[in-house]
Amino acid sequence: MKKFKFDYEVEKAKLADDNDEFLDNLNDELEVAKKNIRQAVHHLKLEEYLEAGFKKLDDIEKEYRDFHERNIKLIQTHPSLINAFYAECEKEILLKFELMEDEK
Numbered sequence: 001m002k003k004f005k006f007d008y009e010v011e012k013a014k015l016a017d018d019n020d021e022f023l024d025n026l027n028d029e030l031e032v033a034k035k036n037i038r039q040a041v042h043h044l045k046l047e048e049y050l051e052a053g054f055k056k057l058d059d060i061e062k063e064y065r066d067f068h069e070r071n072i073k074l075i076q077t078h079p080s081l082i083n084a085f086y087a088e089c090e091k092e093i094l095l096k097f098e099l100m101e102d103e104k
Helices: 002-039 042-077 078-098
Strands: none
Touching: 002 042, 002 078
């Protein structure tokens, strides 16, 4: 149970780390796009930079959605984690109230 929970936590942390790294890169690219928009002198360039900025915003939104989708899939692959936790709690309570003999 502890190894199973540890593996789950490791997978969850890896997803979060990958997401943070990817979002940091996208945010850096968005900052460049915002700088280009502010400094555009020609309206054609401004349109080009606006499109690039909106694309970065779309990429950020997509990454958030993908991250949450990956998290949901990870949780769905570990449903027995909750059942095992409750079974362990139930066993501990039964042992404390001496309703079950300790298996040694």
